[in-house]
Amino acid sequence: xxxxxxxxxxxxxxxxxxxxxxxxxxxxxxxxxxxxxxxxxxxxxxxxxxxxxxxxxxxxxxxxxxxxxxxxxxxxxxxxxxxxxxxxxxxxxxxxxxxxxxxxxxxxxxxxxxxxxxxxxxxxxxxxxxxxxxxxxxxxxxxxxxxxxxxxxxxxxxxxxxxxxxxxxxxxxxxxxxxxxxxxxxxxxxxxxxxxxxxxxxxxxxxxxxxxxxxxxxxxxxxxxxxxxxxxxxxxxxxxxxxxxxxxxxxxxxxxxxxxxxxxxxxxxxxxxxxxxxxxxxxxxxxxxxxxxxxxxxxxxxxxxxxxxxxxxxxxxxxxxxxxxxxxxxxxxxxxxxxxxxxxxxxxxxxxxxxxxxxxxxxxxxxxxxxxxxx
Amino acid sequence: xxxxxxxxxxxxxxxxxxxxxxxxxxxxxxxxxxxxxxxxxxxxxxxxxxxxxxxxxxxxxxxxxxxxxxxxxxxxxxxxxxxxxxxxxxxxxxxxxxxxxxxxxxxxxxxxxxxxxxxxxxxxxxxxxxxxxxxxxxxxxxxxxxxxxxxxxxxxxxxxxxxxxxxx
Numbered sequence: 001x002x003x004x005x006x007x008x009x010x011x012x013x014x015x016x017x018x019x020x021x022x023x024x025x026x027x028x029x030x031x032x033x034x035x036x037x038x039x040x041x042x043x044x045x046x047x048x049x050x051x052x053x054x055x056x057x058x059x060x061x062x063x064x065x066x067x068x069x070x071x072x073x074x075x076x077x078x079x080x081x082x083x084x085x086x087x088x089x090x091x092x093x094x095x096x097x098x099x100x101x102x103x104x105x106x107x108x109x110x111x112x113x114x115x116x117x118x119x120x121x122x123x124x125x126x127x128x129x130x131x132x133x134x135x136x137x138x139x140x141x142x143x144x145x146x147x148x149x150x151x152x153x154x155x156x157x158x159x160x161x162x163x164x165x166x167x168x169x170x171x172x173x174x175x176x177x178x179x180x181x182x183x184x185x186x187x188x189x190x191x192x193x194x195x196x197x198x199x200x201x202x203x204x205x206x207x208x209x210x211x212x213x214x215x216x217x218x219x220x221x222x223x224x225x226x227x228x229x230x231x232x233x234x235x236x237x238x239x240x241x242x243x244x245x246x247x248x249x250x251x252x253x254x255x256x257x258x259x260x261x262x263x264x265x266x267x268x269x270x271x272x273x274x275x276x277x278x279x280x281x282x283x284x285x286x287x288x289x290x291x292x293x294x295x296x297x298x299x300x301x302x303x304x305x306x307x308x309x310x311x312x313x314x315x316x317x318x319x320x321x322x323x324x325x326x327x328x329x330x331x332x333x334x335x336x337x338x339x340x341x342x343x344x345x346x347x348x349x350x351x352x353x354x355x356x357x358x359x360x361x362x363x364x365x366x367x368x369x370x371x372x373x374x375x
Numbered sequence: 376x377x378x379x380x381x382x383x384x385x386x387x388x389x390x391x392x393x394x395x396x397x398x399x400x401x402x403x404x405x406x407x408x409x410x411x412x413x414x415x416x417x418x419x420x421x422x423x424x425x426x427x428x429x430x431x432x433x434x435x436x437x438x439x440x441x442x443x444x445x446x447x448x449x450x451x452x453x454x455x456x457x458x459x460x461x462x463x464x465x466x467x468x469x470x471x472x473x474x475x476x477x478x479x480x481x482x483x484x485x486x487x488x489x490x491x492x493x494x495x496x497x498x499x500x501x502x503x504x505x506x507x508x509x510x511x512x513x514x515x516x517x518x519x520x521x522x523x524x525x526x527x528x529x530x531x532x533x534x535x536x537x538x539x540x541x542x543x
Contacts (some may be wrong), residue, residue, distance in 0.1 A: 056381055057389060078388075116381065146388040153392040160400045167408035174415035180422075181415050194412060214413060215405035223400065244385035248393040306382070 047317035053097075055238045055309045058115050058151040059090040063235055070095045075154055079117060080145035081108055090148070099129040110144070118143045152245070155237040159226045166190065167222075197221055197354060205358035209365050213358070216256060220249055221354040228305060228346035232339065240349070241305030243298065250298035253357040258290065261364035293360050297353060304349050308342040 061073035074091035083106065090112075092103040099113035102120045109120040111130045118141040120130040132140045149157075170187045183191040197217055202210035227245075230236040239245050269286040272279065315335040319328050522528050 052382060057386065114381065146386065147391055148388055149392070150389065152389055153396075156393060156396050160396050163400060164403060164408075167404055167412065171408040171411040171415075175411040178415070178418065181419060191412075191416065195416060198413070198416075211413075215401060215409045218409050219397070219401045219404050223397065242385075242389060243383055244389035245393050247385045248390055248397060252397065 047314070047321060051310050051313040051317065053114070054313055055241055055306050056115060057237070057242060059093070059112060059117075059148055060095070061151045061154060061235070061237075062095075068095070075151065076149045077110075077117065078147040078149065079108075079110065080147055081106070083107070085147075086110075086144070098127075099131045100124070102130050108144075111141075113139065115150075116143065117146050117148075151237045152239045152242055155227065155230055155239050156245070159223065159230060159239070162226065163219075163222055193221070194218060201351075201355050201358045205355065205362040207362060207366060210358075212260075213256070213361050216252070217354050217358055220253075220357060221350050224249070224301065224353055225346065225350035228350060229343075231305060231309070232342055232346060238305065238309055241302055241309060243302045246298040246302040249301070249353070250294040253297060253360060254291070254294035256357075257294075257360045257364045260361065262367075264367060265364045293356075297356055301349055301353050304345060308338060308345055311338050312342070 059077055060075055063071045063073065065071045072095065074089045077086075077088050077090050077092075079086045086106045086108060088103065088105050092105075093101050093112045097112050097114055099111040099118070099120075101111065103110045109130075110117050111120040113129070113131050118131060118139060121132045121141060124130050125132070134140050166186055167190070170190060173184075173187070174181045198210070198214060201221075202214055202217055206213055224240050227240040231238045231240060269290070270283060272282040272286050274282055312335050315331045315338065318331050319325065522532065
């Protein structure tokens, strides 16, 4: 019973975090009663905006509170301009993401518009934003290259640090105890996962050459898994649901696959088994396959992790769309269900990414004895 | 729109940091974590396999020892039975022999005794004979003396003797 209440309070806390932004919207509407009709539509639109903002990267680590009362951890903003690197704290923007606060540094003026840093316009537009928009609401301002330690980068560093600590301390113990080592503490959870990756992912998919690829598979699995789990924590960042993160991992899988590929793999692509008259179709298809496989990896992880977060925020958003507290039991019940599902998905997606990476690597390094079977 | 674009547009900064962090993490973990952990796990697996094999062998040799022991025990049992049987036979033989010997001895003693008794008897008989003879002579002497003291009687004797001799 106690456990249930603890979990429940965690979820309540989570919802508070999710809810806090729309509450501010409500206050704004109260203050601007004169334009209530037109504002009504805008408010509903904001739910989806909030959902997207929640799964996107941010220049500060927001904890709780809104507007000027917001409590967040400021993170370093690192911008590559023509004159060199410009570094300042994200607190300089004072929680503004509407492009209304201009930060002047090293002769440049910057604004934060929806967590993207632009060079500020000379003068504000009618809404007080220092940006210039085109006909289709596209931003015309130039943007510096943004190498900021964002919320995602921070979590990535934290997870990397955690992994280094966990696995190196585990390795020390294992090395010290030799063959008589018995998994204890965190190792009793981690070792079965490591053995699972070796016995159920690497060996069946890659075959006898699996040993070389174990470090990559293990690193990728635990990095995705821990980031997935951190993403489920209300104040955590959605790293594994960020396309840049999945893009990098997919590219590394792509590089490992194609660099370690043997002659059989290339022969399968450029001289595919099948009648020669079909080659004009088969070869482009096979060649495209080299890229579509890692591309699918990238999209799958990104979409799966982002989707879960969007669903949860949307369910909580129902309360603000219907503007009644009585819908909250439905929201809570469904959000709880999705959250539990997401716990499964966190493991599943880490497994799927690792398994498919192993499969692609395996197809590249396998001795193509099945080529004869095609005749 | 800008948000949706941001969602599906990988940002350069994050790509840079992810690549850097991931490669560093991969390098450090591969060198200081995965290698020793995987080695330790493999060593332990080999150790477990070897231990199981050893246990199997030990079990086998134990079984062999057990069967050998049983064999030795069975042999010992047969041996002891054999020894017991022999002992019984020897005992029987000794008893029989001694019985026979005793019989012979007894017979001999009996025969001796009989012979002695016989000789004693003979001696007694001879003695008795001589004594009877002497006594008879004495008696005869006395009778003769009394008989021959009167003439009539002498005559009658002669007469009787003569009568007895006649038929010859």
